[in-house]
Amino acid sequence: MSATSYTIVNLPDQRTATIPKRNYLNNEDGLLSWLFTGDHKRIAILYLISITFFFFIGGAFAGLIRLELLTPQPDLVASDTYNKFFSMHGIVMIFLFLVPSVPATLGNFLIPIMLGAKDLAFPKVNLLSWYLYWIGGLFTLAALVLGGVDTGWTFTTPLSTHYLNTHVVTAATGVFIIGFSSIFTGLNFIVTIHRMRAPGMTWFRMPLFCWSNYAASILMVLGTPVLAITLVLVALERLVGIGVFDPTKGGDPLLFQHLFWFYSHPAVYIMILPGMGVISEVISTFSRKRVFGYTAVAFSSVAIALFGFFVWAHHMFIMGVSNYSALVFSLLTMLVAVPSAIKIFNWAFTLQKGSITFETPMLYAFGFLGLFTIGGMTGVFLGALGMDIHLTETYFIVAHFHFVMVGGMLMAFLAGIHFWWPKMTGRMYPESLSKLAAVTTFIGFNLTFLPQFILGYLGMPRRYHAYPPEFQVLNVLSTAGATVLGVGYMLPLLYLGWSLKYGAIAGNNPWQATGLEWQIQSPPLTENFIETPVVDHEAYDYEWLAHKTAQEVTTVG
Amino acid sequence: MDNAIVATHPHTHETAVAAEHEHIVLPQHRHHFETKEQQREAATFGMWLFLLTEIMFFGGLFFAYLLYRNWYHDAFVVSSNQLSIPLGAANTAILITSGFFMALGVWAAEVQKKGLLVLFLVLTTFFGVAFLGIKAVEYHEKWEKHHIPGAHFDVSEFINPQAYGLKEKPLAPDMAQKTQVFFFLYFAMTGMHAFHMILGVGLLFWLTWRANRGEFSSGYVAPIENFGLYWHFVDIVWLFLFPLLYLINRHPGS
Ligand code: HEM
Ligand SMILES: [Cu+2]
Numbered sequence: 001m002s003a004t005s006y007t008i009v010n011l012p013d014q015r016t017a018t019i020p021k022r023n024y025l026n027n028e029d030g031l032l033s034w035l036f037t038g039d040h041k042r043i044a045i046l047y048l049i050s051i052t053f054f055f056f057i058g059g060a061f062a063g064l065i066r067l068e069l070l071t072p073q074p075d076l077v078a079s080d081t082y083n084k085f086f087s088m089h090g091i092v093m094i095f096l097f098l099v100p101s102v103p104a105t106l107g108n109f110l111i112p113i114m115l116g117a118k119d120l121a122f123p124k125v126n127l128l129s130w131y132l133y134w135i136g137g138l139f140t141l142a143a144l145v146l147g148g149v150d151t152g153w154t155f156t157t158p159l160s161t162h163y164l165n166t167h168v169v170t171a172a173t174g175v176f177i178i179g180f181s182s183i184f185t186g187l188n189f190i191v192t193i194h195r196m197r198a199p200g201m202t203w204f205r206m207p208l209f210c211w212s213n214y215a216a217s218i219l220m221v222l223g224t225p226v227l228a229i230t231l232v233l234v235a236l237e238r239l240v241g242i243g244v245f246d247p248t249k250g251g252d253p254l255l256f257q258h259l260f261w262f263y264s265h266p267a268v269y270i271m272i273l274p275g276m277g278v279i280s281e282v283i284s285t286f287s288r289k290r291v292f293g294y295t296a297v298a299f300s301s302v303a304i305a306l307f308g309f310f311v312w313a314h315h316m317f318i319m320g321v322s323n324y325s326a327l328v329f330s331l332l333t334m335l336v337a338v339p340s341a342i343k344i345f346n347w348a349f350t351l352q353k354g355s356i357t358f359e360t361p362m363l364y365a366f367g368f369l370g371l372f373t374i375g376g377m378t379g380v381f382l383g384a385l386g387m388d389i390h391l392t393e394t395y396f397i398v399a400h401f402h403f404v405m406v407g408g409m410l411m412a413f414l415a416g417i418h419f420w421w422p423k424m425t426g427r428m429y430p431e432s433l434s435k436l437a438a439v440t441t442f443i444g445f446n447l448t449f450l451p452q453f454i455l456g457y458l459g460m461p462r463r464y465h466a467y468p469p470e471f472q473v474l475n476v477l478s479t480a481g482a483t484v485l486g487v488g489y490m491l492p493l494l495y496l497g498w499s500l501k502y503g504a505i506a507g508n509n510p511w512q513a514t515g516l517e518w519q520i521q522s523p524p525l526t527e528n529f530i531e532t533p534v535v536d537h538e539a540y541d542y543e544w545l546a547h548k549t550a551q552e553v554t555t556v557g
Numbered sequence: 558m559d560n561a562i563v564a565t566h567p568h569t570h571e572t573a574v575a576a577e578h579e580h581i582v583l584p585q586h587r588h589h590f591e592t593k594e595q596q597r598e599a600a601t602f603g604m605w606l607f608l609l610t611e612i613m614f615f616g617g618l619f620f621a622y623l624l625y626r627n628w629y630h631d632a633f634v635v636s637s638n639q640l641s642i643p644l645g646a647a648n649t650a651i652l653i654t655s656g657f658f659m660a661l662g663v664w665a666a667e668v669q670k671k672g673l674l675v676l677f678l679v680l681t682t683f684f685g686v687a688f689l690g691i692k693a694v695e696y697h698e699k700w701e702k703h704h705i706p707g708a709h710f711d712v713s714e715f716i717n718p719q720a721y722g723l724k725e726k727p728l729a730p731d732m733a734q735k736t737q738v739f740f741f742l743y744f745a746m747t748g749m750h751a752f753h754m755i756l757g758v759g760l761l762f763w764l765t766w767r768a769n770r771g772e773f774s775s776g777y778v779a780p781i782e783n784f785g786l787y788w789h790f791v792d793i794v795w796l797f798l799f800p801l802l803y804l805i806n807r808h809p810g811s
């Protein structure tokens with residue numbers, strides 16, 4: 001299908017040059033109407049605000065870490081304070097930002113609409129999971145205020161159960177509660193996708209965003225309980241002083257490793273899959289083509305989810321799993337790269353011969369492609385047994401996971417926010433500024449984390465607050481990059497905030513995209529659709545869009 | 558475009574004929590479902606998924622148990638002989654009975670017999686509470702025998718069983734230490750199970766109250782059905798715990 005004849009009209013829809021008089025934002029007034037809402041869109045907004053808040057807290061700690069590493073001497077803080085910094089940075093970024101990021105905000109907002117439903121299957125459970133998020137978040141902050149945690153985000157035993165006198169129990173309780181928030185979100189998505197699709201919305205007409213969130217939900221539902229019980233055991237062990245994990249009392253720390261990574265490796269995909277979904281939507285829209293190999297991309301999400309459960313032990317190569325099982329896990333790890341590669345190639349084929357335009361979301365998506373590819377390939381290095389033993393616990397690891405998670409997921413998150421902002425708020429943001437932000441982020445990111453690959457390769461260990469002087473140049477570069485990156489993250493906060501009041505009216509479908517969400521008004525009605533839509537076309541069918549009459553627009557939205 | 562036809566009140570198709578009869582508003586059909594059937598299916602599916610997460614949750618504990626049982630076999634055998642089979646067996650019988658009444662309760666809701674439903678829910682609750690009572694007796698016994706891991710756990714009885722009138726093989730001191738691991742897991746697993754029972758009993762009170770108001774006597778049975786699934790799940794967990802903790806590897810003479 002060639003699609004060159006369509007252009008992107010980045011202009012308000014003439015028929016709705018004002019914000020619709022009634023929409024989900026103004027349907028009811030007052031703080032309480034938000035705090036007790038059952039509307040998936042409002043809950044998404046609540047999450048967006050909360051997650052942004054925690055992101056900047058985690059970011060502040062990143063800043064402090066980088067500041068300390070500006071010089072080889074430990075001059076800013078003592079080593080245990082430094083440990084608390086990176087632990088807090090990790091815990092906040094992983095559990096309070098990355099895991100919920102796309103699902104809880106964009107997923108909540110979009111999945112029901114994309115399926116043609118009025119809401120998620122369990123609106124009250126959805127609200128509950130937002131409250132759980134905050135209760136867990138407050139526990140985590142309490143742990144910080146009371147004196148911090150210094151185990152790293154992994155709560156590794158016996159460090160966490162025995163040797164350190166910090167607020168492990170408080171922080172673990174926080175993470176436990178946040179875990180249930182994520183379980184409930186996943187459960188809600190799965191049931192909604194199975195049971196609430198509009199007539200004609202078959203599995204293979206679903207947008208890929210739904211598929212990828214579906215896959216991530218499977219991981220949340222199956223993996224998170226294992227993390228939860230592990231943390232219960234850590235907390236109990238610490239409180240009662242008994243050894244399930246503590247070797248001096250007959251426990252085995254390796255058991256902790258198994259249980260923890262059984263969750264935490266799949267968790268990496270919880271963090272990245274929803275982002276991949278965003279990228280599929282954005283790339284399709286701005287190259288005006290159906291995603292190449294739609295079915296393969298859809299299934300690869302599920303494949304990643306399932307394989308993800310079989311590779312956890314690659315985190316334990318240096319901890320004494322047997323050589324034989326290390327080999328098996330190494331091979332399995334390579335295997336899980338295959339579905340990811342399928343996605344990358346399919347996006348590339350989608351772009352090929354598409355009529356590409358570089359709107360802001362597309363810039364972020366390109367950032368994602370570049371950075372995620374680097375992150376993924378270095379991951380394959382690490383999966384290779386011999387390499388891993390050399391590079392584990394060095395800055396190479398730090399660079400690797402920041403490329404995947406920050407370069408990947410955060411770019412995807414920003415791509416998604418910019419893509420759906422007009423739908424969520426009814427307004428556009430200033431284009432030149434947003435493009436500037438995308439470029440700044442990209443440059444800042446590379447400046448921050450490329451030097452860390454080299455540092456790691458040269459042997460600088462992670463989690464130390466002092467280092468040999470010959471590493472200083474690279475560290476200074478990295479800190480400078482972090483500053484640029486920080487600016488790149490602040491900018492959207494400013495202009496998106498500004499746009500809420502002053503942005504141009506977006507209209508229903510500023511990008512001329514095909515998803516159901518673009519066929520209704522922006523911002524949507526509380527019930528999303530006036531009448532339940534009947535879906536009669538594939539996802540990303542630009543022909544269908546071109547032929548759709550104004551009449552049809554009103555019936556759906 | 559004109560959106561006025563979309564009602565500002567979200568409960569467009571909410572009608573509950575039975576409810577009007579009894580002058581109470583029943584939350585039977587929520588606005589975002591197309592049909593009651595869809596709502597019921599979603600609720601059941603959601604419940605099954607939730608139970609799946611519960612399986613994974615308990616799975617972590619079972620994994621730990623199996624691992625340590627293999628490593629510290631002798632300590633686990635000796636410790637498991639300290640549990641009371643009669644009490645455990647009584648509990649098993651009681652729990653199965655309560656599960657039986659729960660199943661009858663679901664049936665009563667389906668055939669819309671309010672009186673029977675309330676009766677069966679009350680019986681379920683009664684046996685659930687009895688189970689917890691016996692558990693409390695057992696925990697108390699562990700306390701008296703210094704088998705509660707942590708502060709005042711005492712291994713001397715396992716190192717020198719004869720002095721305590723036990724017929725067990727004596728354990729080497731470091732193996733004797735491992736009995737703590739057994740008891741820790743015993744408390745973690747039965748405690749987690751008991752916690753689920755307590756939640757269940759709380760829910761039973763609430764459901765009984767609602768059943769008594771007649772909420773489930775008009776064809777709306779999803780809450781009862783789904784609670785039934787939960788209750789049976791909790792039963793089944795116990796059916797694994799009982800043999801694993803109490804029965805396995807009993808040897809003659811103990
Ligand atoms: C301005 C951007 C950031 C900078 C400069 C930065 C820097 C760092 C540094 C220096 C470490 C410590 C490594 C060590 O000593 O082992 C670290 C750890 C970590 N970072 Fe970041 N980071 C940034 C953003 C993020 C983001 C956005 C996330 C997640 C969304 C993230 C997730 C993590 C995690 C999970 C750890 C591991 C913490 C631990 O070892 O417990 N970082 N980061
Ligand atoms: Cu992994």
